[in-house]
Amino acid sequence: MERLITRGAEAEIYLSEWMNRKVIIKRRVRKRYRIKEIDEELRKPRTKKEATLIIEARRAGISVPIIYDVDLTEMKITMQYVDGEKLKDCLDGMDEKKQKDICKKIGKSIALLHKNGIAHGDITTSNLIVDGNKIYFIDFGLGEKSSEVEKQGVDLHLLRGAFKAAHKNEKLFQWVFDGYKKNFEGADEIRRKVDEISGRGRYTVRG
Amino acid sequence: MICLGIEGTAHTVGIGVVRDGPVNILSNVLNMYSPPSGGIHPRDAANHHSSVFVDVLEESLEKANIGFDDIDLIGFSVGPGLGPCLRTVATAARSLALYLKKPLLGVNHCIAHLEIGRAMTDADDPVLLYVSGGNTQVIAFLNGRYRVFGETLDIGIGNCLDKFGRKMEIKFPAGPKIEEMAENGKKYVPLPYSVKGMDVSFSGILTAATVLMKKERREDVCFSMQETCFSMLTEVVERAMAHTEKDEILLGGGVASNKRLQDMVKKMAEEREGRFYCPPQNLLVDNGAMIAWTALLMHKSGMKMNATDTSIRQNFRTDEVEVTWRD
Numbered sequence: 001m002e003r004l005i006t007r008g009a010e011a012e013i014y015l016s017e018w019m020n021r022k023v024i025i026k027r028r029v030r031k032r033y034r035i036k037e038i039d040e041e042l043r044k045p046r047t048k049k050e051a052t053l054i055i056e057a058r059r060a061g062i063s064v065p066i067i068y069d070v071d072l073t074e075m076k077i078t079m080q081y082v083d084g085e086k087l088k089d090c091l092d093g094m095d096e097k098k099q100k101d102i103c104k105k106i107g108k109s110i111a112l113l114h115k116n117g118i119a120h121g122d123i124t125t126s127n128l129i130v131d132g133n134k135i136y137f138i139d140f141g142l143g144e145k146s147s148e149v150e151k152q153g154v155d156l157h158l159l160r161g162a163f164k165a166a167h168k169n170e171k172l173f174q175w176v177f178d179g180y181k182k183n184f185e186g187a188d189e190i191r192r193k194v195d196e197i198s199g200r201g202r203y204t205v206r207g
Numbered sequence: 208m209i210c211l212g213i214e215g216t217a218h219t220v221g222i223g224v225v226r227d228g229p230v231n232i233l234s235n236v237l238n239m240y241s242p243p244s245g246g247i248h249p250r251d252a253a254n255h256h257s258s259v260f261v262d263v264l265e266e267s268l269e270k271a272n273i274g275f276d277d278i279d280l281i282g283f284s285v286g287p288g289l290g291p292c293l294r295t296v297a298t299a300a301r302s303l304a305l306y307l308k309k310p311l312l313g314v315n316h317c318i319a320h321l322e323i324g325r326a327m328t329d330a331d332d333p334v335l336l337y338v339s340g341g342n343t344q345v346i347a348f349l350n351g352r353y354r355v356f357g358e359t360l361d362i363g364i365g366n367c368l369d370k371f372g373r374k375m376e377i378k379f380p381a382g383p384k385i386e387e388m389a390e391n392g393k394k395y396v397p398l399p400y401s402v403k404g405m406d407v408s409f410s411g412i413l414t415a416a417t418v419l420m421k422k423e424r425r426e427d428v429c430f431s432m433q434e435t436c437f438s439m440l441t442e443v444v445e446r447a448m449a450h451t452e453k454d455e456i457l458l459g460g461g462v463a464s465n466k467r468l469q470d471m472v473k474k475m476a477e478e479r480e481g482r483f484y485c486p487p488q489n490l491l492v493d494n495g496a497m498i499a500w501t502a503l504l505m506h507k508s509g510m511k512m513n514a515t516d517t518s519i520r521q522n523f524r525t526d527e528v529e530v531t532w533r534d
Contacts, residue, residue, distance in 0.1 A: 007479050009446035033474035034438040037395040088450075122404045126450050142404065158404040165354040165526075166451075200360045 010046070010141060018068055018078055026050075028075040028141075046141045047075045053118055053140040054079070060116040062109050063136045082138070084131030091125060091167055100175050105135050107179025110155060113137070114184055119144045119151035124162035149186070153193030156180070160194065209233070209273065210280040210506070211303070212499025215296030216288025216316045217341060218247055218379075220256045222263045223496030224271035224278075227503045230326040233271035235489060235496040238263050241379050246369065253291035260299050267495065275307055282502020285313025286523030288341070293519035301514055312502040312510065313517045316493075317525045318353055320459035321346060322504060323497035328484035330457045336444045336472065339460035339493070340365030340380070343440070345405060345447045346525055348533060354526050356447040357405030364436055365462045367409040371432065374417050375425060385429045386465050392430020396423050400435055405443045405450070412436060437468045441475050454481040461492045508532035 002014040002025065014025040028043045051070040054077075058064050069078040091099065106128065113120060120127075121142030129136040144151055160173045181187035214221035214237075221237035240255035242248065268274065283300035286293060297313075304311035321335045334356075335346040343364045345357035362370075365382060372381020398415050401408040416432050444456060456476050458469065469485055476483040490497060508531040 007449065009442060009449045031475070032478060033441050033471040035395060035434050037397075038400070038434060038438050041397070042400065124404065124450060142402065154403050158406075161356075161404075165356055166349055168350065197360070 008139070010042075015081065016078075021068075022081040022083075023068060024065065024079050024081050026077045026079065043075045044072060047077060048072060049143065049145075050140045051077050053120075053143045053145065056116065056145075057113060057118055057137065057140070060112055060118070062112050063134045064140075065136065065138060082129050082131055082136045084129040084134075084136060086126055087128040087130055087135070088125035088162075088166060090130055091172075092169075096169070099169060099172065102130065102135060103172050103175035104179035104182075106159075107176040107181070108183045109135060109137065110159075110176070111180045111183035111187070114147070114152045114155070114186075114190075117145055117147045119146045119148070120155050121151070121158075123155050123159045125159075125166060126162075149189060149193050150197075152186075152190050153197050156190060156194045157197045160198070208279045208503065208506075209277050210282055210499040210503045211267075211278045212314070212495040212497070212502055213281070213283040213296050213300050214316070214319075214493050214495045214498045215256050215292050216284045216286065217292060217493065218252055219493040220259055220263050220296065221493055221495035221498075222267040223494060223499045224267055224273060225496055225499035225503060227507065230323075230500055232496045232500075233273065234267045234269075235494050236263050236267040236270060237489075237492070237494055239492075244378075246373065246379065247289075249289040249291045252289060253295045256292055256295045257299075260296070278307060278309055280310050280312070280502055280506050281307070282312045282314045282498045282505075283517075284316045284319070284498050285517060286316065286520035288316060288519075288521065290519070290521050293521065297517060297519050301517060305514065310506065310511065311514065311517060312505050312512050313520075314498045314501045314505070315523055315525065315528045316498075317342060317344060317346065318528055318530075319497040319501040321353065321457065322501045323490050323494075324457040324459050324484065324486045326500055327486040327490055328457065330455045330482070330484040332453060333455035333457035333484060334444060334447050334451060334453050335457045335459055336440060336463070337459045338364050338440065338462035338468070340369060340462075342460060343407065343409075344525060345444050347447060347451045347453060348530065349451065351533075352526050352530055353528065355524070356450065357407065357443045360403065360406050360408040361410040362413070364409060364440065365460070367413050367436065368432075368462070370413055371416055371420075374420060380461065382462055382465060385433065386467065388426045388429040389433045389467065390430075391426040392424075392428075394424070394427045394430075395434060396427055396431045398431055398435040400439060402439050402442055405446050407439045407443055409436060433465070433467055437465075437471050440468065441471045444472065445475050445479065448479070448481060454479070456481060456483055458485040459491060463491045464488055504532040
């Protein structure tokens with residue numbers, strides 16, 4: 001029995017059962033709006049890469065769902081169901097102390113990802129699941145095996161953008177960065193990159 | 208209440224007359240600058256604006272069948288845009304307001320694209336895909352402001368198409384001609400697909416397409432360019448819809464006139480059981496009516512500006528505007 005729980009931008013997320021476990025099936029469905037050549041060029045590598053990255057992230061000690069199965073004909077990944085709440089939905093309801101704690105942990109986890117050569121590619125508050133004291137990183141679909149400063153900068157830039165767009169507390173990103181810096185030597189260089197990337201957008205405050 | 212709206216952020220002078228209540232566009236006249244060759248030089252565009260301004264104004268009043276005395280409010284595009292163009296229309300707007308002794312409001316151009324779309328379609332709380340020459344943004348309303356969820360990290364989609372057009376010696380604006388050529392494209396030639404979360408980037412595609420132009424059929428390159436760029440835009444706008452949990456998608460900006468882009472976004476909306484909205488062509492492009500309508504919304508929510516508050520803002524960001532007219 002499969003039940004559709006979310007329709008993300010590129011995949012449908014189903015809640016299902018697999019070997020008596022509650023699982024999530026992420027199915028990258030064919031997008032009729034784009035031509036086959038582009039569609040296939042995107043779906044297959046993204047599915048494959050996502051599974052690989054999640055497994056590597058887990059090895060590096062970051063909280064991510066366990067991968068049970070990868071099917072590259074149907075472009076689907078079967079993985080552990082994480083019983084938590086999207087950070088997007090619970091962040092504003094937390095007191096400041098809790099927010100600070102969570103943000104620092106996120107920063108530490110991003111540092112771990114980067115230290116292990118993993119760039120997530122889409123770190124937003126929708127892709128972080130809070131389960132008790134653990135923060136799970138999900139959706140590595142835009143991720144890459146890369147230690148490029150640019151890619152690491154994009155990770156932090158996206159999270160800063162997501163905070164700015166949808167959350168009130170303006171200190172959130174600074175806390176994330178504090179946690180990041182503590183655990184990653186090259187943090188200052190990345191920080192400069194983040195500002196550079198933000199400055200590439202149109203109509204940003206420069207200087 | 209009748210508002211005169213003046214648009215002039217880039218290549219177009221547009222003057223529209225709009226009555227409030229349910230939106231009632233009495234006139235919407237525009238005159239677009241198209242350079243004899245090359246791209247738009249801001250100074251030449253500004254000269255164009257000042258030379259046609261009076262004609263556009265007279266035609267707009269005539270079509271609306273009103274006189275100066277009937278105007279209750281004046282709105283103008285205060286930014287973002289090209290400095291010389293903004294200064295030209297801002298000066299005209301201020302002079303008119305002072306002469307007629309009517310209130311004046313500076314309107315954010317990007318938000319005007321969104322508001323006219325909401326007024327002219329059934330869209331209530333949409334995600335806007337705003338695609339024009341200079342601008343490429345994914346905008347949605349959240350916590351009292353229009354926030355930019357995604358945008359181009361380098362050039363606007365229209366600018367990308369125009370620049371590519373220029374290499375093929377197509378006159379500005381190149382979009383319509385590229386669309387026509389793309390219809391005769393048969394083969395997809397791979398181009399870099401550049402999506403970073405909800406942001407996009409087009410400069411790499413432009414470079415790659417310029418190289419490919421020399422070895423592939425031009426129609427095929429146009430086709431591939433449209434397919435790649437528009438797939439990217441559709442993907443990020445879908446991601447913004449998923450992220451904000453909104454199910455309406457609205458198009459705005461000149462590039463949204465492209466039928467293939469409309470078709471792709473519409474299909475995407477259908478697939479996720481969302482609703483697709485697109486205002487008529489003359490309100491997709493830069494126009495005065497959208498400025499007039501947004502000024503009316505601002506005015507009715509109690510917003511007031513002194514002439515000194517109406518300095519132009521070349522880098523006016525969408526999320527800087529406090530949206531007092533929405534809950």
